[in-house]
Amino acid sequence: MKTAVFSTRRYDQTLLSRANRDGAHELLFLQDGLDAGTAALAAGCEAVCVFVNDDVSAEVLVQLARQGTRLVLTRSTGYNHIDVAAAGRVGITVMRVADYSPYSVAEFAVGLLLAVNRKIARASVRTREGNFELDGLMGVDLHGKTVGVIGTGKIGTIFARIMAGFGCRLLGYDTHPNPQFEQLGARYVGTDELLASSDVVSLHCPLTEQTRHIVNARTLAMVKPGCILVNTSRGGLVDTEAAIGALKSARLRGLAIDVYEQEASLFFQDLSSTIITDDVIQRLVSFPNVIVTGHQAFFTEEAIGQIMDTTVRNLTDFSQGLLPVDRVVTA
Numbered sequence: 339m340k341t342a343v344f345s346t347r348r349y350d351q352t353l354l355s356r357a358n359r360d361g362a363h364e365l366l367f368l369q370d371g372l373d374a375g376t377a378a379l380a381a382g383c384e385a386v387c388v389f390v391n392d393d394v395s396a397e398v399l400v401q402l403a404r405q406g407t408r409l410v411l412t413r414s415t416g417y418n419h420i421d422v423a424a425a426g427r428v429g430i431t432v433m434r435v436a437d438y439s440p441y442s443v444a445e446f447a448v449g450l451l452l453a454v455n456r457k458i459a460r461a462s463v464r465t466r467e468g469n470f471e472l473d474g475l476m477g478v479d480l481h482g483k484t485v486g487v488i489g490t491g492k493i494g495t496i497f498a499r500i501m502a503g504f505g506c507r508l509l510g511y512d513t514h515p516n517p518q519f520e521q522l523g524a525r526y527v528g529t530d531e532l533l534a535s536s537d538v539v540s541l542h543c544p545l546t547e548q549t550r551h552i553v554n555a556r557t558l559a560m561v562k563p564g565c566i567l568v569n570t571s572r573g574g575l576v577d578t579e580a581a582i583g584a585l586k587s588a589r590l591r592g593l594a595i596d597v598y599e600q601e602a603s604l605f606f607q608d609l610s611s612t613i614i615t616d617d618v619i620q621r622l623v624s625f626p627n628v629i630v631t632g633h634q635a636f637f638t639e640e641a642i643g644q645i646m647d648t649t650v651r652n653l654t655d656f657s658q659g660l661l662p663v664d665r666v667v668t669a
Contacts, residue, residue, distance in 0.1 A: 339409070339657050340364040342380035344372040345389040345606065350413070353642055354387075357650040363657075371602075377401040385409035385653060390416065390633070391602040396424035403428035409656050413645050416572060418545045423669035433652040436664040437492075438636070438644040444496035446635035447540055447570045450594035454629045455480065455566060474626070478537075478591075481505040486536030488512075488529070488552065489543030489571065490519040497540055498522055509536055512543070533560045538568065545572035555580040558589060566592040570635040573599035578618050585625055592627040596635045605632045 343354060346367040358365060366383060370376045372392040378401070380386045386407055388394055394410060399421060402410070410425060410432045417434050425432050453459055456477040464471070485501045487494045490512040498508050499522055508524035509532045510516075520526070529552070533539065539561070543549050553567065554577040561567075567590055569576055578599055584590040598604070600616060614620060622628050636642070652665055 339384045339653055340382065341385040341387055341653060342366045342368060342383040343387040344368050344370060344392050347606065349642065353646040354649065357646040363650065363653050372398060374398055374401065380407060381405045383407060385411060387411040387413060387649060390414050390419055391605060392419060394420040396421045399424045399428050399430055403430055409433065411649055411652050413649055416544055417667050418572065422667050426669055431656060432667040433656065433665050434667055435645050435648045439638060439641040440492040440496050442638040442641040443493045443570050443635040444500060446596065447497050447568050448500050450596065450629055451538060451566060451568050454592040454594040454627065459629060460626060483537035484509060484535055486532040486539045488539065488541050490516045491542065494542030495519045497542060498524055530560055533557055534562055536562060536565060538566045540568040541571045541575050543571060543575065545574045550574050551577040553577060553581065555583065558584040561589055563589055564591045568594045570596045573597040573601050582621055585628065594629045596631045597633055601633060
């Protein structure tokens with residue numbers, strides 16, 4: 339199938355081409371993100387392949403359908419960037435990557451937690467400048483602390499397992515309890531109790547209308563003073579302005595995020611030579627107890643390889659009239 343691949347980076351082209359090694363599909367690689375202004379680039383393509391910050395809204399889907407597109411593939415598990423209901427109305431099938439290495443994100447979340455708690459990035463910058471002072475670098479032991487996990491699917495449970503290895507107590511919140519999480523000695527509680535009792539809160543849930551801004555001014559007011567918040571899931575889970583307020587009041591000891599609710603205009607591009615006009619992200623990175631990374635938690639050889647292989651398999655399945663239940667997204 340002829341497929342327009344939007345938001346292509348060098349590794350996307352290399353690994354997607356490798357997954358399509360038999361040349362069964364014609365892949366048109368585009369560096370541009372998909373939106374109403376770039377949708378015309380997919381004219382004549384039966385499928386488009388997108389990533390998390392592409393705009394696959396109703397307006398864009400209507401335009402794609404008029405051009406002959408019948409399939410939208412997303413190189414991700416989450417699909418909140420796609421108006422799935424609108425896709426159904428215009429006859430476009432949506433397919434996702436149902437599963438890839440959950441260890442990539444879980445391990446990165448632990449890395450962010452360690453980095454913000456023990457001031458690792460700040461210490462590294464200091465030593466590069468010849469400053470070997472320890473003032474301002476004190477952290478806390480994680481052993482014996484309570485870790486709250488919001489979202490206990492595969493990634494959240496692996497994160498919890500790692501934290502159990504640190505000797506942490508585990509609390510969880512999920513609308514669908516996971517027996518594997520409970521087998522770690524973890525206990526499910528309501529969000530209010532989790533926030534009030536946890537020294538660390540890590541987010542591992544999808545972004546839905548129910549979870550948008552699950553961390554907000556009200557919930558942050560309940561957080562145990564000195565809590566560290568980690569988010570490697572979706573930026574929209576956190577009301578960033580409220581988080582800044584909690585940092586300023588010292589309600590939060592630290593914040594470590596790999597996702598940001600306004601990331602679409604920032605992430606996956608080099609802006610080092612430009613003036614960034616997003617005042618919120620600029621305020622965030624000015625805090626010494628905040629770490630922001632650019633949506634890289636998934637970025638391991640194993641995870642990317644699985645994502646690309648599944649994306650090509652989705653193309654093949656669709657072309658053969660196969661619609662796997664775990665990979666087809668419906669409203």
